[in-house]
Amino acid sequence: MSSSITPASLFSLAIYKPALGPTDETVGDQIVFFASREPQTPNERLRQVGLAQGVVEFAKGFNDSENLSQIETERSRIVLREVEEGWWILAHVDFTRISSGQSDTIEYSSREVSHPRLLLAQLTTAYNQYRFLYGTFDANIQKLGRERFCRRLERYWVRWVRRWEVIPTGNPAVEVWGGIKMA
Numbered sequence: 278m279s280s281s282i283t284p285a286s287l288f289s290l291a292i293y294k295p296a297l298g299p300t301d302e303t304v305g306d307q308i309v310f311f312a313s314r315e316p317q318t319p320n321e322r323l324r325q326v327g328l329a330q331g332v333v334e335f336a337k338g339f340n341d342s343e344n345l346s347q348i349e350t351e352r353s354r355i356v357l358r359e360v361e362e363g364w365w366i367l368a369h370v371d372f373t374r375i376s377s378g379q380s381d382t383i384e385y386s387s388r389e390v391s392h393p394r395l396l397l398a399q400l401t402t403a404y405n406q407y408r409f410l411y412g413t414f415d416a417n418i419q420k421l422g423r424e425r426f427c428r429r430l431e432r433y434w435v436r437w438v439r440r441w442e443v444i445p446t447g448n449p450a451v452e453v454w455g456g457i458k459m460a
Contacts (some may be wrong), residue, residue: 283374289313291367347393353447360404
């Protein structure tokens with residue numbers, strides 16, 4: 278058996294608003310966009326979003342002034358940002374996976390994944406670009422209705438996700454601190 282390395286990559290990205298699905302029957306309506314590297318059932322999507330919501334609510338008990346923005350596990354880094362009142366973007370990034378040839382041991386490395394602040398800055402920049410082009414999520418869903426709004430999100434965010442590099446490239450200070458690139 279040979280060694281193999283699977284580079285870090287985005288596993289999933291979700292945009293949701295808890296107020297869109299306040300009851301058990303409508304909880305699936307919270308998610309307006311979901312992209313994943315692997316096919317996900319509606320229940321798997323809800324589980325990912327629900328876990329993030331639960332952790333955010335739990336963390337509010339310790340710090341009511343600032344929302345939780347990152348969760349790190351042995352295998353992944355999850356970043357989430359409230360971009361508008363009640364609207365959240367959730368990104369789940371898998372760490373680099375290293376399997377050794379001698380045994381069935383798998384190790385995970387976070388060294389190749391961008392710092393959470395950089396990932397959040399990139400998500401915020403993507404949202405700001407969307408807002409510049411189309412307006413706020415709230416204005417879009419009111420003006421277009423849910424179905425057309427979801428299609429618009431799909432067109433924009435699928436293209437953005439395909440280009441997003443979760444491995445650091447270039448000068449991260451420019452994105453983290455909102456700098457301007459100069460030639």
